Amino acid sequence: MIKIENLKKSFGKLEVLKDINAEVERQEVVCVIGPSGSGKSTFLRCINRLEDPTGGSIYIEETDITDPKNNINKMRQKLGMVFQQFNLFPHMTVLENITAAPKRLKKKSQEEAEEIGMQLLKKVGLAEKAKVYPDNLSGGQKQRAAIARALAMEPSIMLFDEPTSALDPEMVGGVLEVMKDLAKEGMTMVIVTHEMGFAREVADRVIFMDGGYIVEEGKPEEIFDNPQHERTQAFLSQVL
Amino acid sequence: MLDAMPVLLKGLQMTVLITIISLAIALVIGLVFGLFSISKNKLLRGISTVYVNIIRGTPILVQILYIYIGIPAVTDIRFSAFTAGIIVISINAGAYLVEIFRAGINSIDKGQMEAGRTLGFSYGETMRIIILPQAVKRMLPAFVNQFIVSIKDTSLLSVIGIAELTMSGQSIYSANFRAFEILTVVGILYFIIIYALTLVSRWLERRMDVS
Ligand SMILES: Nc1ncnc2c1ncn2[C@@H]1O[C@H](COP(=O)(O)OP(=O)(O)OP(=O)(O)O)[C@@H](O)[C@H]1O
Ligand SMILES: [Mg+2]
Numbered sequence: 001m002i003k004i005e006n007l008k009k010s011f012g013k014l015e016v017l018k019d020i021n022a023e024v025e026r027q028e029v030v031c032v033i034g035p036s037g038s039g040k041s042t043f044l045r046c047i048n049r050l051e052d053p054t055g056g057s058i059y060i061e062e063t064d065i066t067d068p069k070n071n072i073n074k075m076r077q078k079l080g081m082v083f084q085q086f087n088l089f090p091h092m093t094v095l096e097n098i099t100a101a102p103k104r105l106k107k108k109s110q111e112e113a114e115e116i117g118m119q120l121l122k123k124v125g126l127a128e129k130a131k132v133y134p135d136n137l138s139g140g141q142k143q144r145a146a147i148a149r150a151l152a153m154e155p156s157i158m159l160f161d162e163p164t165s166a167l168d169p170e171m172v173g174g175v176l177e178v179m180k181d182l183a184k185e186g187m188t189m190v191i192v193t194h195e196m197g198f199a200r201e202v203a204d205r206v207i208f209m210d211g212g213y214i215v216e217e218g219k220p221e222e223i224f225d226n227p228q229h230e231r232t233q234a235f236l237s238q239v240l
Numbered sequence: 241m242l243d244a245m246p247v248l249l250k251g252l253q254m255t256v257l258i259t260i261i262s263l264a265i266a267l268v269i270g271l272v273f274g275l276f277s278i279s280k281n282k283l284l285r286g287i288s289t290v291y292v293n294i295i296r297g298t299p300i301l302v303q304i305l306y307i308y309i310g311i312p313a314v315t316d317i318r319f320s321a322f323t324a325g326i327i328v329i330s331i332n333a334g335a336y337l338v339e340i341f342r343a344g345i346n347s348i349d350k351g352q353m354e355a356g357r358t359l360g361f362s363y364g365e366t367m368r369i370i371i372l373p374q375a376v377k378r379m380l381p382a383f384v385n386q387f388i389v390s391i392k393d394t395s396l397l398s399v400i401g402i403a404e405l406t407m408s409g410q411s412i413y414s415a416n417f418r419a420f421e422i423l424t425v426v427g428i429l430y431f432i433i434i435y436a437l438t439l440v441s442r443w444l445e446r447r448m449d450v451s
Binding site (some may be wrong): 087 | 349351352354355356357358359360361362365369370373374377
């Protein structure tokens with residue numbers, strides 16, 4: 001589903017991703033963990049080309065998205081993304097946030113888009129907030145609305161960049177529940193997270209990044225209970 | 241005194257007409273060059289910077305004379321005073337609006353652009369649907385201020401003989417020699433529309449603060 005080959009990314013002189021090789025299978029849930037500044041966000045943002053890689057290739061369903069010949073706007077429709085800071089559109093209601101893209105990019109009628117929007121809001125437990133502006137939502141509600149907005153484009157892959165890191169502790173659970181449901185439905189997901197319990201429970205595979213490389217990857221039990229690499233052990237002993 | 245009023249009100253009408261047409265054009269200029277100024281393309285950014293700096297770095301009176309007298313002196317291009325007036329006020333206000341647009345767009349969190357692009361919107365669509373509606377709201381007070389500045393600037397168009405408010409006053413007192421009374425009325429008329437706009441601007445600013 002996603003195939004990443006020799007991915008490199010530098011910001012000026014700062015080499016953030018040095019040589020990343022990874023694959024994500026259809027319906028697989030991959031959690032990316034690692035210390036702050038290790039390049040996790042950059043890695044995720046390269047996958048939908050919010051950052052332009054300096055080298056290497058990224059294939060989404062066989063199409064190289066780093067190839068400028070491919071229409072990136074079309075390709076991004078397959079890749080939903082959820083940000084740490086939610087990034088809801090404050091001048092639109094929750095429902096409008098969700099229908100904006102399907103209406104214009106998928107040419108869905110107003111009614112059709114709203115129907116899908118309402119279904120998604122029900123799914124994330126926000127049906128009664130449809131007509132509310134994002135400023136009036138709690139952090140957890142904002143993030144669930146943002147997930148619904150991404151899902152409205154019917155992506156085949158969902159990317160999450162620390163979706164619960166900006167939330168008050170009591171809000172985290174609701175968002176993680178929604179993500180667990182998605183995983184159960186077979187959504188392909190790449191999740192950068194600090195929630196180790198969640199990663200252990202939901203991930204099919206855990207990737208540990210450090211210093212611009214993938215240092216170690218494997219099943220959650222392998223990574224969490226029996227890390228092979230010294231740096232993985234050091235990191236886990238700090239966060240667990 | 242009273243028989244001066246119809247002429248002065250006609251002058252006021254001309255002042256308002258030129259200001260409104262010019263600001264409509266200036267809005268387009270400001271938007272386009274404002275987008276240039278934040279573009280990744282160095283050439284577009286350069287064009288925008290040069291334009292803004294030239295306009296801001298020269299007096300508007302010189303710009304008026306340049307368009308109406310300077311250019312026709314060396315080319316076949318001739319403008320009516322009215323057209324020349326609109327051109328000057330437009331490109332002058334346009335330059336200031338470039339800065340207002342640039343600041344307005346830059347004030348929007350960059351996560352908004354990323355969220356839009358991530359959904360599959362192009363850069364232009366994201367600008368139009370997501371960034372500009374938010375930016376324009378924040379720009380409204382600054383825009384009203386520019387409106388006020390431009391109204392005052394139109395009084396300089398009297399030098400090329402446009403019968404706007406100031407010129408109308410001049411033509412009356414040069415005939416009846418009651419400069420003090422006429423200029424007082426002229427001043428009051430400017431003051432009334434500008435004060436009204438100031439109130440609008442304050443009201444907008446207050447509304448912005450609330451939201
Ligand atoms: N646009 C940018 N310009 C310059 N440097 C950047 C940019 N984005 C990220 N970096 C740098 O790249 C490095 C990796 O950043 P990245 O955000 O990918 O780390 P991360 O693993 O997601 O960290 P965190 O856990 O804190 O979110 C950091 O040193 C960061 O300062
Ligand atoms: Mg990060």
